[in-house]
Amino acid sequence: xxxxxxxxxxxxxxxxxxxxxxxxxxxxxxxxxxxxxxxxxxxxxxxxxxxxxxxxxxxxxxxxxxxxxxxxxxxxxxxxxxxxxxxxxxxxxxxxxxxxxxxxxxxxxxxxxxxxxxxxxxxxxxxxxxxxxxxxxxxxxxxxxxxxxxxxxxxxxxxxxxxxxxxxxx
Amino acid sequence: xxxxxxxxxxxxxxxxxxxxxxxxxxxxxxxxxxxxxxxxxxxxxxxxxxxxxxxxxxxxxxxxxxxxxxxxxxxxxxxxxxxxxxxxxxxxxxxxxxxxxxxxxxxxxxxxxxxxxxxxxxxxxxxxxxxxxxxxxxxxxxxxxxxxxxxxxxxxxxxxxxxxxxxxxxxxxxxxxxxxxxxxxxxxxxxxxxxxxxxxxxxxxxxxxxxxxxxxxxxxxxxxxxxxxxxxxxxxxxxxxxxxxxxxxxxxxxxxxxxxxx
Numbered sequence: 001x002x003x004x005x006x007x008x009x010x011x012x013x014x015x016x017x018x019x020x021x022x023x024x025x026x027x028x029x030x031x032x033x034x035x036x037x038x039x040x041x042x043x044x045x046x047x048x049x050x051x052x053x054x055x056x057x058x059x060x061x062x063x064x065x066x067x068x069x070x071x072x073x074x075x076x077x078x079x080x081x082x083x084x085x086x087x088x089x090x091x092x093x094x095x096x097x098x099x100x101x102x103x104x105x106x107x108x109x110x111x112x113x114x115x116x117x118x119x120x121x122x123x124x125x126x127x128x129x130x131x132x133x134x135x136x137x138x139x140x141x142x143x144x145x146x147x148x149x150x151x152x153x154x155x156x157x158x159x160x161x162x163x164x165x166x167x168x169x170x
Numbered sequence: 171x172x173x174x175x176x177x178x179x180x181x182x183x184x185x186x187x188x189x190x191x192x193x194x195x196x197x198x199x200x201x202x203x204x205x206x207x208x209x210x211x212x213x214x215x216x217x218x219x220x221x222x223x224x225x226x227x228x229x230x231x232x233x234x235x236x237x238x239x240x241x242x243x244x245x246x247x248x249x250x251x252x253x254x255x256x257x258x259x260x261x262x263x264x265x266x267x268x269x270x271x272x273x274x275x276x277x278x279x280x281x282x283x284x285x286x287x288x289x290x291x292x293x294x295x296x297x298x299x300x301x302x303x304x305x306x307x308x309x310x311x312x313x314x315x316x317x318x319x320x321x322x323x324x325x326x327x328x329x330x331x332x333x334x335x336x337x338x339x340x341x342x343x344x345x346x347x348x349x350x351x352x353x354x355x356x357x358x359x360x361x362x363x364x365x366x367x368x369x370x371x372x373x374x375x376x377x378x379x380x381x382x383x384x385x386x387x388x389x390x391x392x393x394x395x396x397x398x399x400x401x402x403x404x405x406x407x408x409x410x411x412x413x414x415x416x417x418x419x420x421x422x423x424x425x426x427x428x429x430x431x432x
Contacts, residue, residue, distance in 0.1 A: 031343045059342075063366045063396060093368060119371060125343060128372035132342035145342040 024135060024144035024160055031142055033057070033134065035121055037091060037114040040101060045089060045114055047136075053085040054164045055136040056152075059122060061093045062103040064130040066149030075110045076153035077161075084165045085138070088112065093130060094119045137164035207258070207287060209280045215263040217256050217284075220245045224252030226424060227288055231260065231281070231300040231307055240400040240413050247417040253424065254294060258284055260307075270303045270334075281311025282318065289324040295431075296324055297424055301331035301398065309335070309351035316355055327358040327427030329420065332369065332397040333376060346372060353382035358430035360388040360423045367397040386430040390423070 035047035035057065047055065056074070060067035074088055088111035092100050097115060104113060116122060125134070135144040143164055150157070203219040228248060230241070245255040260280065266272035288296050300308045308328055315325055337347040359380055363373050370391055377387040392399075394408035400416055412419070 025341065027343060029341075029343045059368075061366075061368060064368060093371065122371050126345060127342055128336075128346050128369070128375070129340040129342075130368035132340070132368075134342055142343060147340055147342055 023150045023154075024146050024157065027134070027142045027145050029126075029142070031125065031134075033125060033136065033142060035089070035091075035114075035125075037116055037121060040097065040104065040113055040115065045112060047089070048140075050087050050089075050136075051140055052138050052166050053087050054081075054138060054161050055086075056088045056161075057125075057134040057136060058088065058090045059093055059125070059127045059130055059132045060090055061130050062095055062099055067131045068107060070131065070149040070152060071107050071109050073150070073152040075108075077158065078110055080153050080158045081161065084162050086161065086165070089114055091116050091121060093122055093127070135161065135164065138166045139164075207284070209263075209277070209283055211277065211279070213263055213280075215258050215260060215280065215284075217258045218242075218245075220249035220255040220257075222249040222252055222254040224254065225294050226252065226297065226428075227254040227256065227292055227294040228297050228299055228420070228424070229284060229288055230255060230257045231298065231304050240416065244400075244416045244420065248420060251417065251421065253421065254292065256284070256288060273304050273307050276307055278307075278310040278314050281307060282315045285311065285315050285325055295326040295428070297326055297427060298328040299331065299420070300328075301333075303334045305330040305333040306335055306349050306351055309349070309355060312355045312357050313351055316357065323431065325357060326431045327360065327424070329360050329362065329423045329427070331362045332364060332367070333361055334369070335376060340372075346375060348376070348379050352376075353379050355380075356384035358386045358388075358427045360390065360427055362390050362392060362419070362423065364395040364397045364399060365391045365393050366395060369397065388423075388426050388430070392419070 033047060036044060038044050047057070056077075058074075062068070074090075078086070078088065090109065090111060091114045094117055096117065100113060100115065125132075129147055131147075131149055133146040134142050135146075137143045144160070203221060205217050205219055206214045207217055208214055228245075230245070241257070245257060248255050258280075260266075260276050261268060261272055264272075264276060266275055285296055285298075288294070298308050298312070308330065312325070312328060319325075335348050335352050337349050340346050361373060361377060361380075363370050373389050373391070377389050381387045392412055394406075395412050396409065399405060399409040400413040405413065
């Protein structure tokens, strides 16, 4: 009986864990991402420059309520990742520099905002909704995706992201 | 020159008259007729009719009862401009809550029945209009109508405003999966989408999927507005402006659909 209850407790615990990390969906597509976009100051960022880092690439818009709601947790995620090589590249979906600058002043994201006024990367990355997020491992491959907002600084997500870091930095 | 001096009583009467006229004006229903149609399963559906002399009839699936003042204003304006409008109240008829998923419970048969009735009674060219997930109900109805009336030009086109036709939640990095009705019709379709909604980025993909069935598909992005702009309580200036111009936008859409069906 003791063993049965232990087994049940383990089962409940493991299924709870599965639900908790279920926000991030393992990526099964064939996307080989490339990205080259300017930030708000005009500096061009190339995804290749972030090789050997874990990268959260997110597509967002100022008119998207869940995008706005989750941004503070993305700021906290930056801190929680600590020494793990990690970057957030948040790509604005087709809005103007002026619109995004006003938004940034208000919401104060502490990560890199990239501009894609033409929507070229949005099409290349097959993004049809916002927020759409891609987790890229140190190997340069997309490992997880997420549609919709989440609390990015949850222990489960932080742990999942750290596992994608280069072996010596995990 | 004659000068009129109002006595106190005259003033009171005139004030009462003004108040009565204003009250009457504000409570006047913009719809000029209300009719009930019985569906195949015996359900009675109330339809608000905005009659017109023109040869075009717009059948709007205002499944949230269509009671929004802007929808009524638009329908009234269109009818004054030669487009007859029918607005069936599907949700109330089936006692369904005003939530997105309710539309799934509305029988396809009802759409077919309404199209057939509209054609039979008026002989006008019928165009359909719906927004959001209600557009799937339209496509279901069109598919069924086309299978029963192959080659019949009575149904001439459909306007899909902010179509939400995803079968499942969109997955980043994957092509969207659409509902079964997408790409199964030949009817000319016109898609309207707000520029300030992420769905605008999927409009080309959706148009291509709809075209698979043979439909000529037109798309129009409306600058500076969000989806459902005409239903929003917090509408901004561009959204208010476009809402006021909605009859013109619909008439322009009908023009393109008419041209495609000729």
